[in-house]
Amino acid sequence: MKTNKIFIKIVQLLIVFIFLFIWEILSKYNVINTFIFSSPSKILKCIINLYKNNNLVNHILITLKETIIAFSLSILISFIIAIIFYEIPILFNIFEPFLTIINSTPKVAIGPLIIIIFGASQNSIIIMALSITLILNILSIYNGFTNVNKYLLKLLNSLNASRFQKLKYLIVPSAYSVIINSLKINISMTLIGVIMGEFLVSKAGIGYLIIYGTQVFDLTLVLSGIIILMIISYILYLFINIFERKTKKHS
Amino acid sequence: MNNKIIEIKNLKKSFNDSHILDNISFNINKGEIICIIGTSGCGKSTLLNIISGLDDDYEGNIKYYFDKNNIGYMLQEPALFPWLSIKKNALIGANIKKLNKENDISHLLKKYKLEEHNNDYPDKISGGMKQRVALIRTISLNPELLLLDEPFAALDYQTRLNIEKDVYSIIKENNLTAIIITHDLSEAISLADKVIVLSNKPSHIKNIYDINLDDKKDPISNRKDKNFTYYYELLGKDLDLFENK
Structure with missing residues (x-):
């Protein structure tokens, strides 16, 4: 089992190295347009340069801070709303069509409106990220709450368990895997929302670097930003995995 | 009567x-x-x-x-919580009713040969054992x-047949x-x-x-x-x- 895991890791790393190697060779011999596609070595130099001269760490920290705030708010708000919907099902029936309609609206379209309402600040970026994740989150957590084992629910009813006891002993723990999956999807969705927000209003952050690179036609900078984002996204995903392992329930 | x-x-x-x-x-x-x-x-x-x-x-x-x-209700399914250990499952009724039944349940788990599984999760024990845990959970509350x-x-x-025997003896003994x-x-x-x-x-x-x-x-x-x-x-x-x- 362990050898299998190591083998998979080696193959995954090999795929990355082969991809980077082919990309480097193709750009070195001008088989691909280096202005558009740049090359791994140029991107690496760009990232080192950003680190030395343009405070890359600060840009990363700003994007990370916005992502973590938006992510935490999204989980907290959606959890509370899902519990309210579970406790008062008629509220869910009333609001479900509105949630579906709002969720299907392209969020970029409401970006300018968010900026006008909340100003050209970090608040708008966080609201932008929330607008992408919140409704999906509410729906998936609520769905997890409603799909509980009917025998366990009947048992708690037969024991005259209070609403709080049902939530504590059954509803929330049984939605554990749904909540974890929702966290995994959410972290990357939040990052997408933050970057979209940074495209629109920011003066710092990885989204700002990408949009700046596009404006000055420095596509190496754009690709560097994208690669940094991929690394951030992967690290955040790893954090959720560690959280999952630490809190693993036998569900 | x-x-x-x-x-x-x-x-x-x-x-x-x-x-x-x-x-x-x-x-x-x-x-x-x-x-x-x-x-x-x-x-x-x-x-x-x-x-x-x-x-x-x-x-x-x-x-x-x-x-x-x-009233104690035992369902068609043992209805054990997969995320709780055997002992915690047996204790859940007492916890909900805010009763201290720790000693009674430990005694019952021992009596029905489940003591060594106290910290196991339900997916690790057989169907008969699960039903025994459900029975212990129910009778520990001394239902009328x-x-x-x-x-x-x-x-x-x-x-x-074995579980029937256990249930029968528990009902008659108590x-x-x-x-x-x-x-x-x-x-x-x-x-x-x-x-x-x-x-x-x-x-x-x-x-x-x-x-x-x-x-x-x-x-x-x-x-x-x-x-x-x-x-x-x-x-x-x-x-x-x-x-x-």
């Missing part, structure tokens, strides 16, 4: 224009084991839900001569009335009153003091039999009693299991 604990009179239940229970009337005395038998879907579980208080949408009258909150809805249905025959729903005639005769036969839907009571075996010991030896076949044939005829000649 004056030690009546439940009196059911003219109980009727309908659901979505479908008539499920029709004029059900019977009494239960303290310390009795009542088995209710009937064909699938005849409303046995509905009747149990009504008696337990989980379903209060019915016509008729049920009079409880004890605290109605003190125990309701068992086909508690042995999912078990293999040998485990089933002088509990129990209503057991079953499809199995031999299970009903070997466990019950009284068997109630329900008809097809809309269910009414076809017959109530007092089971008088010569020497009641445990469900396995009760099956060897000379009167066992007599009751088996009576109940079988009521349920149209034998061809009429």
Whole structure:
């Protein structure tokens, strides 16, 4: 089992190295347009340069801070709303069509409106990220709450368990895997929302670097930003995995 | 008898224009084991839900001569929480009712050879063990009335006999009153003091039999009693299991 895991890791790393190697060779011999596609070595130099001269760490920290705030708010708000919907099902029936309609609206379209309402600040970026994740989150957590084992629910009813006891002993723990999956999807969705927000209003952050690179036609900078984002996204995903392992329930 | 604990009179239940229970009337005395038998879907579980208080949408009258909150309900499934250890599962009823039953449950887990699985999770133990945990969880609350809805249905025959024996001894040792729903005639005769036969839907009571075996010991030896076949044939005829000649 362990050898299998190591083998998979080696193959995954090999795929990355082969991809980077082919990309480097193709750009070195001008088989691909280096202005558009740049090359791994140029991107690496760009990232080192950003680190030395343009405070890359600060840009990363700003994007990370916005992502973590938006992510935490999204989980907290959606959890509370899902519990309210579970406790008062008629509220869910009333609001479900509105949630579906709002969720299907392209969020970029409401970006300018968010900026006008909340100003050209970090608040708008966080609201932008929330607008992408919140409704999906509410729906998936609520769905997890409603799909509980009917025998366990009947048992708690037969024991005259209070609403709080049902939530504590059954509803929330049984939605554990749904909540974890929702966290995994959410972290990357939040990052997408933050970057979209940074495209629109920011003066710092990885989204700002990408949009700046596009404006000055420095596509190496754009690709560097994208690669940094991929690394951030992967690290955040790893954090959720560690959280999952630490809190693993036998569900 | 004056030690009546439940009196059911003219109980009727309908659901979505479908008539499920029709004029059900019977009494239960303290310390009795009542088995209710009937064909699938005849409303046995509905009747149990009504008696337990989980379903209060019915016509008729049920009079409880004890605290109605003190009913223990064992379901068709062991209903163990997969994310809780065996001991925590056994303790959940006590935790919900805010009772300190730690010692009682430890003792029961030891008695039913589950002590070594205290910290295991339900997916690590057999079906019979799970049912024992469910039983410990139920009886640790000292219920006045125990309701068992086909508690042995999912078990293999040998485990089933062993669990029946455990349940029977627990009920008799603690002088509990129990209503057991079953499809199995031999299970009903070997466990019950009284068997109630329900008809097809809309269910009414076809017959109530007092089971008088010569020497009641445990469900396995009760099956060897000379009167066992007599009751088996009576109940079988009521349920149209034998061809009429």
